[in-house]
Amino acid sequence: MMGVKGAGGRADIDVTSGANWTLTGEGLQQLLDRLGPDDASAGAAYEALRERLADFFDWRGVRLPEAAADATLDRVARRLSLGADVGHLRGFIYGVARHVLQERLRAQIREQQAVETWTASAIASSSSSSAERERPVACLMGCLRALPAAQQELIAAYYGPEGSPYGVDHRGLAARLGLTAGGLRARAHRLRVRLEGCLQQCLRNGEGDR
Amino acid sequence: MSRAARLRAYFLGVLPEPEREVLEEEVLAEKDLHEEMQASADDLAREYLYGRLSGADRARFEAHFLASPRRRARVAFLRDLAQAVEGVGGVPAAATGPARLWTARPLAWAAALLIGLVVLLVLLRRPAGAPGLAHQEPPVPAPTAGPEATAAARALPTRTQTVRLAPDAGGTAPTSVSVDSGVAALRLRVPLPEPVQPGYDVQVRDAAGTVRWRSGDVAPASAAALEVEVPAAALPAGDYEVVVQGATQRDASPAPGAALHVRFTLVRRP
Numbered sequence: 135m136m137g138v139k140g141a142g143g144r145a146d147i148d149v150t151s152g153a154n155w156t157l158t159g160e161g162l163q164q165l166l167d168r169l170g171p172d173d174a175s176a177g178a179a180y181e182a183l184r185e186r187l188a189d190f191f192d193w194r195g196v197r198l199p200e201a202a203a204d205a206t207l208d209r210v211a212r213r214l215s216l217g218a219d220v221g222h223l224r225g226f227i228y229g230v231a232r233h234v235l236q237e238r239l240r241a242q243i244r245e246q247q248a249v250e251t252w253t254a255s256a257i258a259s260s261s262s263s264s265a266e267r268e269r270p271v272a273c274l275m276g277c278l279r280a281l282p283a284a285q286q287e288l289i290a291a292y293y294g295p296e297g298s299p300y301g302v303d304h305r306g307l308a309a310r311l312g313l314t315a316g317g318l319r320a321r322a323h324r325l326r327v328r329l330e331g332c333l334q335q336c337l338r339n340g341e342g343d344r
Numbered sequence: 345m346s347r348a349a350r351l352r353a354y355f356l357g358v359l360p361e362p363e364r365e366v367l368e369e370e371v372l373a374e375k376d377l378h379e380e381m382q383a384s385a386d387d388l389a390r391e392y393l394y395g396r397l398s399g400a401d402r403a404r405f406e407a408h409f410l411a412s413p414r415r416r417a418r419v420a421f422l423r424d425l426a427q428a429v430e431g432v433g434g435v436p437a438a439a440t441g442p443a444r445l446w447t448a449r450p451l452a453w454a455a456a457l458l459i460g461l462v463v464l465l466v467l468l469r470r471p472a473g474a475p476g477l478a479h480q481e482p483p484v485p486a487p488t489a490g491p492e493a494t495a496a497a498r499a500l501p502t503r504t505q506t507v508r509l510a511p512d513a514g515g516t517a518p519t520s521v522s523v524d525s526g527v528a529a530l531r532l533r534v535p536l537p538e539p540v541q542p543g544y545d546v547q548v549r550d551a552a553g554t555v556r557w558r559s560g561d562v563a564p565a566s567a568a569a570l571e572v573e574v575p576a577a578a579l580p581a582g583d584y585e586v587v588v589q590g591a592t593q594r595d596a597s598p599a600p601g602a603a604l605h606v607r608f609t610l611v612r613r614p
Contacts, residue, residue: 186378190368192414193354199414228369270421274428286432293390294420294429294576320376323383330421 161215167206167215168223183207187231196238206231273336284311285325291325292322351384354543356401357408385409389419393426394578395548396559426577464585503577506531509586509606518607520584529573534606536570541590546572551583581612 169183170176184203191199209230213220220226278286291307308318345353353359354367371378373590391397409415507521507530523530532548543561550556557578565571570588588604 182375183372186372188380189382190371192412193368195411198411224373225369228372231372232365242557270424271427271431274425275431276433289425290429293386293425295426295580316380319383320379321378323386326386326425327382329425333421 161208161211164214165211166170168220181206183227187227191235191238194235194239196235197242197244198333202231202234206234209234269337270333272335274329276336277332280332281325288318288322289325289329291318293326347380348384351381352388354381355385355388355409356404358404385415385418386422389415389422393419393423393575395555406539423575423577430577505529506533507608508533509535509608511535511537511604511606520609520610520611522611522613523576524613528578531571531573532581532586533565534570534586534604535568536564536588537604540564540567543590544570545589546570547587548574548579549585549587556584581610583607583609 164172166176166180169179184200184207187203187206188199191202196202206227210220210223210227213226213230278289281289288307291304304315304318308315311318313321350359350363350367354364359367367381371381388397388409392402392409397405410419469558487514505523507519509519509532511534521530535542541564543563546559546562547555557574559572562570562572584607586604586606586608588606
């Protein structure tokens with residue numbers, strides 16, 4: 135039995151994948167029960183947790199980080215369905231995630247896939263000469279235009295070309311809007327995340343073509 | 345180490361393992377920290393795109409941060425977003441305030457007037473309201489493929505523009521380069537003096553001497569010229585100097601005039 139000990143978790147908990155085990159409705163329901171008092175809040179917490187786990191795996195260099203996040207949550211659900219006394223849930227989940235991380239990294243090393251080397255010139259030229267490069271920009275322009283004026287200003291302040299006349303004094307903007315600099319930054323970031331969603335939808339719809 | 349410095353070190357892959365673990369476990373529990381980390385990653389990516397990372401950090405960024413396809417896509421997204429912001433003219437004129445850092449250049453004002461007219465037309469087609477930032481922003485709708493979006497797409501010649509530069513000769517004015525707003529990248533072609541080196545460090549500096557973009561160990565495109573592609577978003581209108589330094593010159597003691605300097609003035613066409 136493989137063991138794991140996350141902060142707040144406990145030692146000697148079987149978190150291996152379990153070849154004959156599949157996620158059951160019971161296991162998932164127990165996990166959701168731990169995440170929120172009702173289906174809506176638990177579902178939202180599950181999705182937020184999954185996103186953070188995917189980022190964790192991505193930041194640690196795991197390929198297919200979303201799959202690793204799903205594997206982590208499946209294993210947590212499995213332990214819950216088997217009646218494990220998990221205790222501090224987030225600590226336990228992190229412990230399981232670290233175990234999945236080690237597995238995935240070992241597998242990647244075994245695969246010996248070459249790590250791509252990306253350079254500034256590669257980023258600059260990766261799509262600048264193809265039609266693919268044009269669609270995201272056209273889509274994003276449409277997404278930006280659909281935003282209220284103040285939100286466009288915020289995005290321009292944070293994500294516009296540096297040194298351009300669109301640049302905005304962040305402190306001045308924050309003061310004008312009655313926000314802290316951190317609050318302004320967080321709001322700009324949330325808008326950026328939504329613009330990414332808008333971009334994906336636009337590209338899926340085949341828009342942004344010339 | 346400040347929290348911002350910790351997050352930066354995390355994404356450059358230099359935060360000690362025990363601190364990484366603490367940070368990662370906190371991220372699972374704290375929504376705000378997760379957002380802060382994503383914003384921190386964006387900041388780092390923009391520093392990279394605009395050539396503001398030191399040589400060591402740039403190497404770490406490329407080896408660690410860009411090792412992930414997701415993060416490469418994020419960097420490309422940020423580059424595209426900067427271009428899109430420029431493409432729609434920055435921000436609506438109605439939203440501008442005293443904090444705006446407009447330059448006093450006539451060209452900028454002329455561009456602002458044009459942009460303002462375009463934005464005004466867009467605003468007139470939208471429902472009234474939207475003063476100030478709403479606390480609960482509505483979802484961003486996907487753009488339609490209507491005439492406006494199509495026209496915007498057509499107005500986006502997202503191509504690479506080749507710029508042939510000549511070394512500075514005493515007393516001559518810098519080369520003037522006109523660039524359409526939709527150009528994605530500038531391919532700067534610089535003639536090389538003999539003897540040609542196997543690799544060059546290239547910097548593009550603005551009039552204040554700030555490095556706007558840089559690249560190291562660039563191989564010559566031919567026996568006579570060097571070419572580098574610079575994201576157009578990194579270079580707003582203004583005066584620039586390209587500094588090209590051969591690898592052997594860089595490693596040896598600097599000698600006066602060892603680096604090649606080429607000046608140009610970039611003019612943005614709306």
